[in-house]
């Protein structure tokens with residue numbers, strides 16, 4: 498199942514920079530592991546924003562939920578999830 502996820506990161510400016518750096522490093526490691534597993538298929542930065550557009554390829558709504566809950570930066574994110582399906586006019590074989 499494919500999902501488009503928009504993540505807007507809103508870290509409080511009062512947070513200890515060392516804690517922020519640790520959270521970002523942990524987030525990066527988990528993100529890259531999920532990308533290597535093919536579950537986090539794409540990640541794009543939104544120009545000028547601390548936000549990303551991502552595509553997840555997971556087994557179920559439950560799996561997506563568990564992944565999102567596991568992200569170290571999740572408590573500091575606004576998240577919007579959109580389920581996707583193959584467009585009938587798509588010419589890309591890897592869209593589904």
Ligand SMILES: O=C(O)C[C@H]1C=CC(=O)O1
Pocket residue numbers: 504506524525526528547548549570
């Ligand atoms: O930077 C972000 O967009 C937030 C988050 C998502 C992946 C990652 O490494 O950090």
